[in-house]
Amino acid sequence: MNEYENLKKGEQGAWISICAYLILSATKLIIASVGQSEALRADGLNNVTDVIASLAVLIGLRISRKPPDKDHHYGHFRAETIGSLIAAFIMMTVGLQVIYETIQQIFAGHDEQPSLLTAWTAAGAAVVMYGVYRYNLRLSKRINSHSLYAAAQDNRSDALVSIGAFIGIIGAQFGAYWLDPVAGFIVGLIICKTAYEIFRDASHTLTDGVDEELLDQVKDTLKQDTDVKVVEDVKARLHGNQVLVDATILVDPQLSVQEGHDITDRLENSLADEHGIHYAHIHIEPYHEEEK
Numbered sequence: 108m109n110e111y112e113n114l115k116k117g118e119q120g121a122w123i124s125i126c127a128y129l130i131l132s133a134t135k136l137i138i139a140s141v142g143q144s145e146a147l148r149a150d151g152l153n154n155v156t157d158v159i160a161s162l163a164v165l166i167g168l169r170i171s172r173k174p175p176d177k178d179h180h181y182g183h184f185r186a187e188t189i190g191s192l193i194a195a196f197i198m199m200t201v202g203l204q205v206i207y208e209t210i211q212q213i214f215a216g217h218d219e220q221p222s223l224l225t226a227w228t229a230a231g232a233a234v235v236m237y238g239v240y241r242y243n244l245r246l247s248k249r250i251n252s253h254s255l256y257a258a259a260q261d262n263r264s265d266a267l268v269s270i271g272a273f274i275g276i277i278g279a280q281f282g283a284y285w286l287d288p289v290a291g292f293i294v295g296l297i298i299c300k301t302a303y304e305i306f307r308d309a310s311h312t313l314t315d316g317v318d319e320e321l322l323d324q325v326k327d328t329l330k331q332d333t334d335v336k337v338v339e340d341v342k343a344r345l346h347g348n349q350v351l352v353d354a355t356i357l358v359d360p361q362l363s364v365q366e367g368h369d370i371t372d373r374l375e376n377s378l379a380d381e382h383g384i385h386y387a388h389i390h391i392e393p394y395h396e397e398e399k
Contacts, residue, residue: 121165142222146272149291160194197308202298233269360393
C-alpha cells in the first residue's frame with residue numbers, strides 16, 4: 108500500500124537526522140570542553156536529546172509499517188505519533204537540565220573567555236542543521252508524515268540554537284563573558300519550547316483532534332455530488348499519517364441498494380483524489396422533504 112511506502116521513505120529522513128546529530132553532538136561537546144563554552148556545551152547536549160528523539164521517531168515509523176493484525180485492525184500507524192510524544196518528554200527533561208545548569212553558571216559569575224573555535228563550530232553546525240531541516244520538511248510534506256514534520260521543526264530549532272550559541276560566544280570575545288552562559292540558558296528555553304510544541308501536536312492527534320478546515324473541505328466535496336441531498340454529519344480523526352472519515356448523508360429514499368452503493372463508491376473516490384483520504388465510512392439515510 109502507498110502509505111507503507113511513504114513510511115519507509117520517512118525513515119530516510121530520520122536516519123539523516125540521527126547521523127547529523129551524532130556527529131554534531133560529539134564535535135560540540137568535545138570542542139566545548141576544550142574551548143570552555145557553556146553555550147556550545149548546551150547546544151551539544153541539545154543534539155544528544157535530538158539523537159534520542161530521532162531514534163524514537165524512527166522506531167515509531169518502523170512500527171507503523173507493520174500491517175494490521177488480529178488486535179490492530181486499523182494497523183499500527185499511531186506508533187508514529189507515540190514516537191513523537193516520547194521524543195517530547197526526553198527533550199523537555201534535557202531542556203530543564205540545561206536551564207538549571209546555566210542559571211548556576213550565571214549566578215556563580217562566569218568569567219572565562221571561550222575559544223573562538225567554539226563560535227565557528229556553532230556557526231558550521233547551524234548551516235548543517237538548516238540543510239537537514241530543508242530536506243526533512245520537503246520529505247514530510249511529500250509523504251504526509253506528522254512525526255517527520257515535527258522532526259523537521261526540531262531541526263530548524265537546532266539551527267537557531269546554534270546561531271544563538273554563536274552570538275553568545277562572539278559577545279564573550281569582547282569581554283561580555285556573561286553572554287556565553289546566557290546563550291546557553293536561551294538554548295535551554297528553545298529546547299523546552301520545541302518539546303512543548305511537539306507534545307501539543309502529538310497529544311492533539313492522539314485525542315482524535317482534527318483540523319476543522321479539513322472537515323469543511325470534506326463537507327464541500329460531499330455536497331458537490333448531485334445525488335447527495337444533505338450532508339448531515341462529518342467526523343474525522345488522525346491515525347498516524349492517515350485521516351479516517353465518518354460521514355452521514357441523506358439521499359433519495361427511492362434509490363436502490365445498488366445505486367446507494369455506487370454513490371458511496373463515487374464519494375470515496377472523490378475524497379481520495381481531492382484530499383488524499385483513503386479511509387472513509389459513508390452512511391446513507393433517506394431524505395424527506397420535511398427535513399429541508
